[in-house]
Amino acid sequence: MAEFLLLFRRGDVATMQQSxxxxxxxxxxxxxxxGGLQQEGKFVSGQPxxxxxxxxxxxxxxxxxxxxxxxxxxxxGYLMIKATDLNEATELSKxxxxxxxxxxxxxxxxxxxxKM
Amino acid sequence: xxNNSNINKLTDHLFRHEAGKMVSIxxxxxGTQNLETAEDVVQQTxxxxxxxxxxxxxxDNPSAWLFRVAKNKAIxxxxxxxxxxxxxFTDDERILLTSEYxxxxxxxxxxxxxxxxxDLLRMMFACCHPxxxxxxxxxxxxxxxxGFSTTEIAKAFLTGEDTVSKRLYRTxxxxxxxxxxxQIPSVDELKTRTNSVLNSIYLLxxxxxxxxxxxxxxxxxxxDEAMMLxxxxxxxxxxxxxEVYAMMALMCFHSARSESRMTEEGEIILLPDQDRNKWNFxxxxxxxxxxxxxxxxxxxxxxxxxxxIAFEHCIAKTFEQTNWKQILNLYDWLxxxxxSPITELNKAVAVxxxxxxxxxxxxxxxxxxxxxxxxxxxxxxxxxxxYSRLQQATNATKHFETAISLxxxxxxxxxxxxxxxxxxx
Numbered sequence: 001m002a003e004f005l006l007l008f009r010r011g012d013v014a015t016m017q018q019s020x021x022x023x024x025x026x027x028x029x030x031x032x033x034x035g036g037l038q039q040e041g042k043f044v045s046g047q048p049x050x051x052x053x054x055x056x057x058x059x060x061x062x063x064x065x066x067x068x069x070x071x072x073x074x075x076x077g078y079l080m081i082k083a084t085d086l087n088e089a090t091e092l093s094k095x096x097x098x099x100x101x102x103x104x105x106x107x108x109x110x111x112x113x114x115k116m
Numbered sequence: 117x118x119n120n121s122n123i124n125k126l127t128d129h130l131f132r133h134e135a136g137k138m139v140s141i142x143x144x145x146x147g148t149q150n151l152e153t154a155e156d157v158v159q160q161t162x163x164x165x166x167x168x169x170x171x172x173x174x175x176d177n178p179s180a181w182l183f184r185v186a187k188n189k190a191i192x193x194x195x196x197x198x199x200x201x202x203x204x205f206t207d208d209e210r211i212l213l214t215s216e217y218x219x220x221x222x223x224x225x226x227x228x229x230x231x232x233x234x235d236l237l238r239m240m241f242a243c244c245h246p247x248x249x250x251x252x253x254x255x256x257x258x259x260x261x262x263g264f265s266t267t268e269i270a271k272a273f274l275t276g277e278d279t280v281s282k283r284l285y286r287t288x289x290x291x292x293x294x295x296x297x298x299q300i301p302s303v304d305e306l307k308t309r310t311n312s313v314l315n316s317i318y319l320l321x322x323x324x325x326x327x328x329x330x331x332x333x334x335x336x337x338x339x340d341e342a343m344m345l346x347x348x349x350x351x352x353x354x355x356x357x358x359e360v361y362a363m364m365a366l367m368c369f370h371s372a373r374s375e376s377r378m379t380e381e382g383e384i385i386l387l388p389d390q391d392r393n394k395w396n397f398x399x400x401x402x403x404x405x406x407x408x409x410x411x412x413x414x415x416x417x418x419x420x421x422x423x424x425i426a427f428e429h430c431i432a433k434t435f436e437q438t439n440w441k442q443i444l445n446l447y448d449w450l451x452x453x454x455x456s457p458i459t460e461l462n463k464a465v466a467v468x469x470x471x472x473x474x475x476x477x478x479x480x481x482x483x484x485x486x487x488x489x490x491x492x493x494x495x496x497x498x499x500x501x502x503y504s505r506l507q508q509a510t511n512a513t514k515h516f517e518t519a520i521s522l523x524x525x526x527x528x529x530x531x532x533x534x535x536x537x538x539x540x541x
Contacts, residue, residue, distance in 0.1 A: 031212070031221040038212055046215045077217070 001082045003044065003111040004089040008077040008096065011103035029097040037081055042092065046079030073105065086110055123169050126178065127162055132337075134179055135162075135263035138186050140235040143260075144298050145190055145210065145226055146203055148242055148291040151260065153193060161186045187227050191219060204295070236261060237348050237355065238298040244313040245296055248287055253316045254323075255283040262341040272323055272334050274524055300354050310355050314363050314419070317342050317349075321367055325374060332378065339371050350406075359417035361410035366419050368403030369426035372396040384527045388435040400430045418454040421446050440469040457488045461495055468498075473505035493522035497532060509539045 018026065037043040051074065053066030066074075077098075083089035089108050098104035135158050142154035161182055175181040194213055197203060205211045210226075212218035243256045251273075258264040258272065266284070270277045290296075301309040324338025346364050349355040376394035377385055385391075407423060425446045432438040447463035460483050468476035480486070480499065489495035496519035503512035513536050520532045 027217070027221050030217045031225075034212055034215065034218050035209065038209055043211060046217060048216050079215075079217075 001084060002089075004081050004083055004086070005109045005111060006046075006079040006081060006089075006093055006096065007075055007107040007109065008079075008098045009073040009105040009107065010076045010098065010101065011073050026097060026100075029100070033095045033097060034079075036095065037092065042082045044080035044082060046077065046081075048077040049075060051076075073103075080111075120170060123166060123174065126174065127166055127169075130165075130178055130182060131162055132263040134182055136239075136261040137232050137236060138183065139260045140239040140298075141227055141232065142186065142190060143239060143242075144235050145213070145223075146193075148296045148298060149293075150202060151288055151291055155260070157186055157189045157193065160189055183227060187223055191223055194219065233348055233351065234300075235298070236345075237352055238300060240313055240345060240348070241301060241309060242291070242296050242298055243287075244309070244316050245290075245294075246309070246312055247294075248290060250316070250319065252283045252287045253312075254319050255280060256287040257316060257320065257345070258341070259284055261345065262337075264337075268334065271331060272338055300352070306354065307357065310349065310357055310360065313349065314346070314359060317346050318363065318419075320345075321370070325370055336374075339367070339374065343367050343371070358410050358413045358415060359419050361406045362417055362419035362423050365403045365406035365410055366423035366426055368399045368406060369423060369430050372399035372403065372430060378527075384525075384531055386531070387429070390435075392433065395430070403427065403430070416453070418450060421450045421453065425450075438469070440466055444470050457483065457485055457492075458494075461489060461492075461498060464498060468502060468505070473502045477502050477506070491522065493519045493528070495519075496522065497528075500532070500535060504535065504539055512536075512539055 034043055034046070051066070055064045055066055056062065057064065079096075081089065081092060083092060086108065089110070093106045093108050096104075096106050098106060138158045138161070139151075139154050142157050143151055146153045164185055165178070165182060169175070169178075194203070198214075205213055209222065212222040239261060240257065243260065244253050248256070255269055255273075258269050259266070264272070266277050266280045269280045273280070300306070320338055321342035324335045324340075324342065343364070346360065346367060349357075349360045350364055372395050373390070375396065376390040376392065379385060403423070404427075407427065410420060410423070425443055428439050428443050428446070444463070444466040447459065447466050450459050451463055461480075464476045464479045467479045476498075480502070483489065496515040500512045500515035500519060503509075503515060516532045516536045516539075520529050523529060523532075
């Protein structure tokens with residue numbers, strides 16, 4: 001069993017500001033998806049992220065303000081999960097509620113073991 | 117602005133009825149090792165209630181308000197202690213409390229109303245863990261499930277608050293060390309574990325029913341709480357055992373008569389002098405219904421027999437019409453299936469009614485462990501009664517006097533003193 005980082009990206013910030021009811025309904029979907037992962041013993045951890053942030057670059061440690069729009073996308077959350085391989089992790093990621101939005105993206109990355 | 121004393125009265129009432137549920141839910145969340153966290157959240161919630169309601173008025177649904185505030189406080193506790201190892205959420209769905217994506221929704225689910233009864237039941241099984249002593253079991257039950265204060269528990273058991281605090285501390289220590297899981301015991305353990313819960317419920321009930329405590333209010337609360345807890349067992353499909361229903365029946369039959377056992381001033385009225393019109397016939401009928409359900413299965417528990425004895429008293433229209441022969445048969449049976457000095461003693465009362473005082477005296481003299489009864493006031497009260505029926509005033513007085521020195525109940529002392537006076541006349 002390997003570990004994977006799922007990075008969630010969104011473009012349009014405005015659609016995140018929904019009505020409380022819509023928000024609750026949307027969070028129910030996260031509950032269902034993550035609850036499913038938990039029941040299969042595949043959930044490790046994960047958090048949503050605020051839009052505020054800083055970026056520090058290079059040995060000069062240049063600080064710039066976030067969010068870090070690159071092609072209108074910013075990271076809005078992450079999850080660590082367990083899966084047998086990248087394919088399974090990708091399949092599991094298809095249930096992510098971020099994909100209900102047209103501009104929602106899940107980036108699936110395997111945790112690398114550094115062998116020295 | 118609401119009247120402050122009304123608000124205090126309301127929150128006292130709500131604490132008694134909702135705190136047990138809230139603690140059970142919160143202990144499900146934080147684990148038994150963090151029972152104190154759960155209690156703190158409940159405490160804080162009620163402090164908020166008093167402060168907010170005094171200013172803003174009492175909400176339409178005060179209970180719902182309390183649960184909502186407790187839920188939000190639980191969320192705060194989790195957020196505050198994110199990096200502490202204190203909360204072990206790794207083993208089940210509670211792991212979803214560690215992610216902001218699912219924290220609020222999971223908390224919402226854990227607080228669902230339809231789960232509360234099961235939460236209470238699981239908490240009850242944890243409180244009655246076989247490794248917790250009997251007296252510690254009923255103490256923690258009263259504290260966590262029944263919303264009793266340390267002072268009230270001390271009052272109920274006629275003991276000091278220090279003793280109560282020590283008992284609570286020991287049980288919490290046990291929870292902390294053993295990390296007892298909140299669960300309904302597995303099938304092979306269920307019967308013995310349920311029986312130890314029943315035993316505690318029975319002790320609780322007796323504490324309320326017996327006249328050692330003169331505080332009428334506390335006694336009625338103990339009876340109500342015992343019946344509420346037993347009802348929980350009778351309503352859960354896993355714990356619907358015949359002895360659970362038998363216990364329900366027994367408590368109905370006993371409490372149906374509780375009103376007539378005392379004067380308004382809290383003085384005991386003996387069975388022959390009780391006004392049987394004051395008996396609660398609805399409760400007797402309810403007891404009958406439980407008795408009917410209790411009769412499934414092949415097993416007859418001691419509670420079945422005790423309920424049958426109580427039933428005989430309930431159906432006798434007058435004291436003289438009491439079917440003592442049947443009661444004696446039942447005591448014979450009870451002495452065989454679950455022998456105890458107290459049962460022997462109760463049987464001797466039935467022997468006295470059926471065969472007379474001399475036979476009762478013989479029966480007592482044959483008791484195997486009379487030593488154990490020597491310090492028991494009822495033993496001496498009965499011997500006093502027997503000797504007075506045998507016209508042996510000196511012996512009778514001696515035993516009544518010993519009985520007086522052994523009971524703490526003023527009301528019982530008074531009755532015994534009257535008996536001594538009657539001997540002199």
